[in-house]
Amino acid sequence: MSAGHSYDAEAYWKANLRLIFGSLIVWALVSYGFAILLRPMLAGIPIGGTDLGFWFAQQGSILTFIALIFHYAWRMNKIDEKFGVHEE
């Protein structure tokens, strides 16, 4: 494609950055937040002999990461199509 300086190309990149930014907030929240820094605040929520923070550290963050990547791939493919930069 003509290495786009068009409005669309810029809007496409901004849409991508917005999606990445939102995803990385969730990424940081579940791992650095719930599993580490905010664990004392979640200590009141018991789960199987320990607390929610421990669950996020050993299970929850990994599950969230998977959901984030698939969500990103799915949304980006839609955005690619919307802006007409997808591959055939």
Added chain:
Amino acid sequence: MSQFAINIMFVGGSFLLYIAIAIWAKAGSTSDFYVAGGGVHPITNGAAIGADWMSAASFISMAGLIAAGGYANSTFLMGWTGGYVLLAMLLAPYLRKFGKFTVPEFIGDRFYSKNARLVAVVCLIVASVTYVIGQMAGAGVAFSRFLEVDSTVGLMIAAVVVFIYAVMGGMKGITYTQVAQYCVLIVAYTIPAVFISLQLTGNPIPGLGLFSTHVDSGMPILSKLNQVITDLGFNEYTADIDNKLNMVLFTLSLMIGTAGLPHVIIRFFTVPKVADARWSAGWALVFIALLYLTAPAVASMARLNLMTTIYPDGTAAEPIQYDERPNWIKEWEVTGLIQFTDKNEDGRIQLYNDSEAFAPTAEARGWEGNELVVNRDILVLANPEIANLPGWVIGLIAAGGLAAALSTAAGLLLAISSAVSHDLIKGSINPAISEKGELLAARISMAVAIVVATWLGANPPGFAAQVVALAFGIAAASLFPALMMGIFSKRVNNKGAIAGMLTGLAFTLAYIFVYKGWLFIPGTNNLADTPENWVLGISPLSIGAVGAIVNFAVAFIVSNATEEPPVEIQELVESVRYPRGSGQAQSH
């Protein structure tokens, strides 16, 4: 059939499979050799990334680390998976669009500088060589334990197998053997874990069993574990930790290190489209998570099993007699990975934490020191024996451990050999080399890399034990920031990128060397490697994240003080951002 024959059958069978795949998937072109022809399905690639990524460390060592550290070592679980989010969103799709064969090639082109490319090649080789030594040594250990050969002989056998499929098939051969190796390793890891989870909690899914009720005691299994180990003076398994800054930085270093490791990144060059690179990252994490969600369950259950083996009547009663120890302890004693010394000469095995706080209790019980030393690495390998599982499960574990080590070794060797043949030989020394000549050069580099890695695996240098510090530190502090800025900033120029990579690297290595010895030579460290000496409590293993920040900052400051990159470079950045047209960029 003897256990030895079963092990030979499983390991031999899996090796024959890998070689058959190699013969079927012979590489005919440099594109085949470097990127498997670029036509790998995203799910196939996801499984290959899973095997590429999950090394002897993930398969053998990680559960042991978690068992020993409990909550504090959750860092490995989050760090080694969270990096895939960064890969999927910040690197993989754009590098796939760029459509070349190696990671240094992108850095060289984007920062229009041969020096930048050379810095990247050096970082790649140091990180990958450190990493590969561990894999080869791990394969040697697995051989010596399960096939009763000398570990050097085991190492040679492993090297020959890798040689056959990696030299013949390049990335193409490696891709399809990695898929087979993924299947072997995940089955081998999961089966014993499911049995143990069923035995202890009645729940067949280990990740759920971890939060279920312990059948024997009626308590949640984690509460039971906490109780048993605190009775013996250990810290609570689920206890929170104080040094959160270090925990955050260590997790971050592992995440961005993971995202910056070249042997993982190049796997994303093998899929046909940019969209496939995104899907691949998701599938890769699904395949990786099957092991990573199980590992913490294996860790806590195996630790509980070990404790109840030693204290069958509870921690308040006497531990077992040494003469009545189970068979698996005897077998591992032979390897030296379990050691018993009867300090109080009562013929029983006292296993507890020799801490000051516990000393009064120990004295009251007539204990004169901890008597059983169990190497963390045997936890997964001994798991089937601890749980009394049938012999074929043990054979499977042997094949699984070897699959994990060999698949990662092959991926690393490919990253090293393509950096040599494509970035050094074609990129610098002889740009006029023909396609055929380059393919031959790639095969020769691969062969040399295997010989060197095998030799280093048999005679591991001091730095081989520093995989986390060296490989992840370098990838985090030098490669990841350079790649990310190359995509997300049009303003960062050659001077900024090189200055950033070098200062990030120098800062990180200096911090590591101050505590671990210059070039890891024992005795040359300036400060003892203890938490009291660490700046702000940041461990040398966690410094890669800070090095990355230094890299970003220096690159931006230097770039803004110097000229903008040329227009064609800004257009290159534009072009990697848009998926359309990635097919054409394959050759050059």
